[in-house]
Amino acid sequence: MSNVIIKRPKEIFELFSSLGNLSGVGEKKLNLFEKKIGPYLINLLFYLPHKSINRFQNISLKEVNHGDILTCEVEVVEINIPPFNFRKKNNMSRIITFGLNKEKNVRLDIVYFGQNTQYLKNIYKVGNRVFVSGKFENFNGIGQIAHPDYVVKGTEKKLIPLFQPIYPLFFGINQKFISKVINQGIKKIPTIPEWLSKDILIKYKFPNWHTCISRIHNPENNDDLNLNSILENDLL
Numbered sequence: 001m002s003n004v005i006i007k008r009p010k011e012i013f014e015l016f017s018s019l020g021n022l023s024g025v026g027e028k029k030l031n032l033f034e035k036k037i038g039p040y041l042i043n044l045l046f047y048l049p050h051k052s053i054n055r056f057q058n059i060s061l062k063e064v065n066h067g068d069i070l071t072c073e074v075e076v077v078e079i080n081i082p083p084f085n086f087r088k089k090n091n092m093s094r095i096i097t098f099g100l101n102k103e104k105n106v107r108l109d110i111v112y113f114g115q116n117t118q119y120l121k122n123i124y125k126v127g128n129r130v131f132v133s134g135k136f137e138n139f140n141g142i143g144q145i146a147h148p149d150y151v152v153k154g155t156e157k158k159l160i161p162l163f164q165p166i167y168p169l170f171f172g173i174n175q176k177f178i179s180k181v182i183n184q185g186i187k188k189i190p191t192i193p194e195w196l197s198k199d200i201l202i203k204y205k206f207p208n209w210h211t212c213i214s215r216i217h218n219p220e221n222n223d224d225l226n227l228n229s230i231l232e233n234d235l236l
Helices: 010-016 027-036 041-045 117-123 154-159 175-187 198-204 209-217 222-235
Strands: 051-054 069-080 092-098 107-113 129-139 142-146 150-153 163-166
Touching (some): 041 175, 107 129, 129 154, 150 154, 175 209
Parallel strands (some): 107 142
Antiparallel strands (some): 051 163, 069 092, 069 129, 129 150
């Protein structure tokens, strides 16, 4: 039996660091990750999204369909936020908004159930304009978004991603959290030699490994949505 020991190159040590080193990953989250994804940073980086959605594909209150992802700017005209009651699971808050310009007569309700009411009072003010992004529903003839994925000031539109990767989820982990820790992990990727030859990269117009990982998890255009297959080929 061979006694040869193959040492891991120092350049890639960081890729095999514990996920417990990432902000927000406590003992419970770490146990979940170890069971479902793996114990190391490299396991997390290779946890690929199964699809991406274009958050700005539908930007019109008049043209959006039931079930579509809608992203638009609206003006808050009325706020109905009852005092928070922890005994009422369906404690509902409703923020009534209307579109702008040609859609100023089109209503959109933003609805929350059981949400911390002080938080809602901090982000919604009558007369303010906000960008909202989430699943549009037609409820009794009135458009609404329940628990929007994003609500930002008009000057913070760039905080809403154009394309958002969607990851397979498991109990205890949501989309925002998995995306947050993956992007923490991307910042920890060390500088390592590219294992594909320069000729192959040029011939097939492949990005380098670091760029490929970053763009898969943060796509900026349609081409980036096809990088999963390139990375999978790299792994094979």
